[in-house]
Amino acid sequence: MEERITKLLQEVQQFSGAGREAVETFRLKFISKKGAIHSLFDELKKVPAEEKKKVGKILNELKQSAEAKLAALAQALESEQSPGSVPDLTLPPIPNKTGNLHPLTLTRNRIIEIFERLGFNVADGPEIEDDWHNFTALNFPENHPAREMQDTFFVAKNPDVLLRTHTSNVQIRMMTSGKPPFRAIMPGRVYRNEAISARAHCFFHQVEGLYVDRNVGFADLKQTLYHFAKEMFGKDIQIRFRPSFFPFTEPSAEIDITCLICKGAGCNVCKQTGWVEIAGSGMVHPNVLRNCNIDPEEFTGFAFGMGIERVAMLRYQINDLRLFSENDIRFLRQFHTVI
Ligand code: PHE
Numbered sequence: 001m002e003e004r005i006t007k008l009l010q011e012v013q014q015f016s017g018a019g020r021e022a023v024e025t026f027r028l029k030f031i032s033k034k035g036a037i038h039s040l041f042d043e044l045k046k047v048p049a050e051e052k053k054k055v056g057k058i059l060n061e062l063k064q065s066a067e068a069k070l071a072a073l074a075q076a077l078e079s080e081q082s083p084g085s086v087p088d089l090t091l092p093p094i095p096n097k098t099g100n101l102h103p104l105t106l107t108r109n110r111i112i113e114i115f116e117r118l119g120f121n122v123a124d125g126p127e128i129e130d131d132w133h134n135f136t137a138l139n140f141p142e143n144h145p146a147r148e149m150q151d152t153f154f155v156a157k158n159p160d161v162l163l164r165t166h167t168s169n170v171q172i173r174m175m176t177s178g179k180p181p182f183r184a185i186m187p188g189r190v191y192r193n194e195a196i197s198a199r200a201h202c203f204f205h206q207v208e209g210l211y212v213d214r215n216v217g218f219a220d221l222k223q224t225l226y227h228f229a230k231e232m233f234g235k236d237i238q239i240r241f242r243p244s245f246f247p248f249t250e251p252s253a254e255i256d257i258t259c260l261i262c263k264g265a266g267c268n269v270c271k272q273t274g275w276v277e278i279a280g281s282g283m284v285h286p287n288v289l290r291n292c293n294i295d296p297e298e299f300t301g302f303a304f305g306m307g308i309e310r311v312a313m314l315r316y317q318i319n320d321l322r323l324f325s326e327n328d329i330r331f332l333r334q335f336h337t338v339i
Contacts, residue, residue, distance in 0.1 A: 001040070005062050006058070009058075012062065012065055013069070100332070103332075104309065104312055107308055107311050111187070111207050114227075121184040122185055125170035125173045125174075127164055129163070133172045134168070137292065151194055153193050166305060167186045170188070171208065175292035176292045183210070185207050187205065187207040188206065189203055198321060199269070204307055204309050213299065215300070217302075221282075225304060233257065242255075246282055248288050249281065249282025251283060253282055254280055278311060282302065283301070316335075
């Protein structure tokens with residue numbers, strides 16, 4: 001019997017657990033009427049008289065120790081749960097984790113801010129578009145290979161319904177529903193059937209700009225984008241215009257800036273050239289103005305379009321475009337303090 005008492009004493013001492021259930025388990029096992037200690041007291045009656053004193057003493061010790069343990073467990077439970085317990089005001093506060101804006105939203109907001117100060121409005125349009133607004137009105141001839149420059153996701157055929165491949169559809173919607181002058185930028189999501197890689201995705205974001213008025217010239221385009229690049233990337237940025245082709249602009253130019261990731265040394269983002277393309281641009285093609293019932297003899301305009309992902313990659317030195325859409329919280333959290 002002595003052995004059993006010592007073993008139980010050990011069990012009591014080693015018992016660990018928190019919460020109401022653990023306390024109750026302890027009580028039932030050791031203290032309750034049907035518990036182990038109670039039945040040992042019953043057995044004590046049968047212990048020979050000469051041993052009774054000794055065994056009784058250690059049994060009492062066990063009982064006291066179990067009661068003390070129960071009191072301690074109950075106390076711990078109380079202080080954990082009691083709503084009235086006084087909070088410790090000296091503890092450091094639990095930081096309040098607020099969310100933060102996505103790096104693409106931060107970049108889009110910055111782009112908008114720069115152009116708004118130049119007097120551009122912000123315009124919006126549909127992502128599901130018809131062929132006319134996405135292609136035909138923009139001077140893409142029927143069956144012309146230029147349509148294949150932008151691998152299109154079709155939603156329906158005849159009449160064609162598609163996911164817009166660029167935000168130029170908003171230019172058309174704007175010009176057909178109002179009168180010049182127009183000076184606006186159009187941020188939004190676009191879709192192209194491209195293989196997903198570090199540099200390309202099947203959906204991405206663009207900001208397109210349009211300025212149509214009397215006497216708008218190429219110099220205005222150049223100065224506007226030069227101003228933008230300096231505001232966005234700092235006054236030391238270099239910019240170059242490269243002749244290019246778009247059906248909806250003539251002449252057309254692609255705009256490159258020095259690669260901010262490798263500082264011109266060559267990396268995977270700039271395809272080892274030291275330059276990265278940030279925008280397409282040009283003077284609005286007379287056919288596009290005509291398609292929108294604007295007289296190209298009276299009005300001229302420039303347009304440009306840039307990828308927000310590309311600008312954000314350069315701004316934050318990110319070398320893989322897929323990070324923007326993977327929603328990895330470890331990536332997104334890094335923009336917490338970035339404005
Ligand atoms: N819409 C073109 C594209 O997505 C970009 C662009 C816009 C080029 C306006 C010139 C003028 O490729």
